[in-house]
Amino acid sequence: MPGSPFGRAVLAALVEKGAPYRLAPVAPGALKSPEHLARHPFGRVPVLEHDGFLLYETQAILRYLDRVLPQPALTPSDPKRAARMDQVMNVNDWYLFHNVANVIVFHRVIGPRVMGLVPDEAAIAAAMPKALTVFNELAHLLGEKPYFAGDSLSLADLMLAPAVEFFAMIPEWSSLGAPHANLMAWLTRMQERPSMTATTWERVSELAKAA
CATH class of the missing domain: 3.40.30.10 (Glutaredoxin)
Structure with a gap:
C-alpha cells in the first residue's frame, strides 16, 4: 500500500x-x-x-x-549495537507510531491526501507533547553516530526513516526535528540512499499500478 x-x-x-x-x-x-x-x-x-x-x-x-x-x-554483530538497533525499532513501533505518527501524520498527510479529510488541529495539538518526547529521545539515542546502531546502516534506520520523513513534510517538523542537527543530518543521509529514493510514495504508486 x-x-x-x-x-x-x-x-x-x-x-x-x-x-x-x-x-x-x-x-x-x-x-x-x-x-x-x-x-x-x-x-x-x-x-x-x-x-x-x-x-x-x-x-x-x-x-x-x-x-x-x-x-x-543489516544487523550489527556487536551485541550492544544490536541491542540499540532493537531498542530503536521498538521506539518506532510503540512510541513514534502509537498516538504520535498515527495521529499527527494521519491528520496532516494521510487523511487529507488519501481520504480528503480536513486535519483535526485539536488532535494534532494533543499529540505534540508525546511527539516532542519521542523526537528528543531519538536525537539522544542517535548522538554523534551516522546511524542509530553505529557506523553502518541497520534495520533500525530503515524502519525509522519512512516515518520520520513524513514528519519532515509537515509544519510540526520545525518543533520536532529541526532543533536536532544530528537527526536532520541523519534524515538527509537516509534520503540520499537508493533504497529510499526507490521507495517513495510516488515510486511505489507507479509500481502498484504496474503490478
Missing part, C-alpha cells in the same frame, strides 16, 4: 539487499477483505510471502530478510 511507512521499510530492505521482489498492492479498502485477512488476520500491511512462507509484522519480516539474505548485513 503506497504511503505505508512499514511497507516502505520492507521494500527499502529488499533494495539494500539487491533482492528482486514482486509487489502485490492492497488498497486501503481491501485491508479487511477475506482474501487479505487470510494473509494477515489483523488486516494490516506489510505481508511477506517467500517460497510459500507467509509472514506479517514488519520487525519479523525485516529480521527474516536479514537472515535469508545475509549480505549486506
Whole structure:
C-alpha cells in the first residue's frame, strides 16, 4: 500500500539487499477483505510471502530478510549495537507510531491526501507533547553516530526513516526535528540512499499500478 511507512521499510530492505521482489498492492479498502485477512488476520500491511512462507509484522519480516539474505548485513554483530538497533525499532513501533505518527501524520498527510479529510488541529495539538518526547529521545539515542546502531546502516534506520520523513513534510517538523542537527543530518543521509529514493510514495504508486 503506497504511503505505508512499514511497507516502505520492507521494500527499502529488499533494495539494500539487491533482492528482486514482486509487489502485490492492497488498497486501503481491501485491508479487511477475506482474501487479505487470510494473509494477515489483523488486516494490516506489510505481508511477506517467500517460497510459500507467509509472514506479517514488519520487525519479523525485516529480521527474516536479514537472515535469508545475509549480505549486506543489516544487523550489527556487536551485541550492544544490536541491542540499540532493537531498542530503536521498538521506539518506532510503540512510541513514534502509537498516538504520535498515527495521529499527527494521519491528520496532516494521510487523511487529507488519501481520504480528503480536513486535519483535526485539536488532535494534532494533543499529540505534540508525546511527539516532542519521542523526537528528543531519538536525537539522544542517535548522538554523534551516522546511524542509530553505529557506523553502518541497520534495520533500525530503515524502519525509522519512512516515518520520520513524513514528519519532515509537515509544519510540526520545525518543533520536532529541526532543533536536532544530528537527526536532520541523519534524515538527509537516509534520503540520499537508493533504497529510499526507490521507495517513495510516488515510486511505489507507479509500481502498484504496474503490478
